[in-house]
Amino acid sequence: MTRFDDVICEAIATMHLLVVQYGGAERLVQPHIYGDDVAGDRLLSAYQVAGGSASGAATGWKSFRMDKVESVTMSNRRFHAPRPEFQRNDGAFSRIVCQIGG
Numbered sequence: 001m002t003r004f005d006d007v008i009c010e011a012i013a014t015m016h017l018l019v020v021q022y023g024g025a026e027r028l029v030q031p032h033i034y035g036d037d038v039a040g041d042r043l044l045s046a047y048q049v050a051g052g053s054a055s056g057a058a059t060g061w062k063s064f065r066m067d068k069v070e071s072v073t074m075s076n077r078r079f080h081a082p083r084p085e086f087q088r089n090d091g092a093f094s095r096i097v098c099q100i101g102g
Contacts, residue, residue: 004072008034008044009098017077018046021070025052029062030079032086035096042066045090047083061085063092 011018012031020027029046037043044064051058061083082100089096 004066004069005034005097007072007074011074012098012100015079015081015100017049017075017079018044019071019073019075020044020046020051020064021072022064022068023052023054025054027051027053027062028075028077029064030083031100032082033090033093033096033099035093035099037092038094040094043093044069045092 008018008031010016012034015030018029018031020029027048028050029044029048031044031046033045035043042065044066046062046064048059048062086100088099088101
């Protein structure tokens with residue numbers, strides 16, 4: 001359990017965007033899946049809609065390692081549906097804490 005579990009799972013359940021401080025940049029993301037990968041690292045899989053990026057891609061699917069996240073806050077903005085390419089029960093996760101639609 002991390003200090004961000006509650007806010008991330010609430011944002012996923014209510015489809016609120018998250019403001020994630022990661023890699024020295026603020027990112028606005030649509031959270032989809034939160035859990036542990038096969039190595040045991042806690043990850044957030046989200047679609048970034050705005051903000052900074054180390055890769056130079058300001059939008060697109062991103063996996064955020066929670067041990068590198070500086071802060072997470074729930075935005076008052078919402079999104080209305082999962083991204084069309086969203087895969088429930090993503091095989092990259094060995095344990096899912098919460099995800100859209102369940």
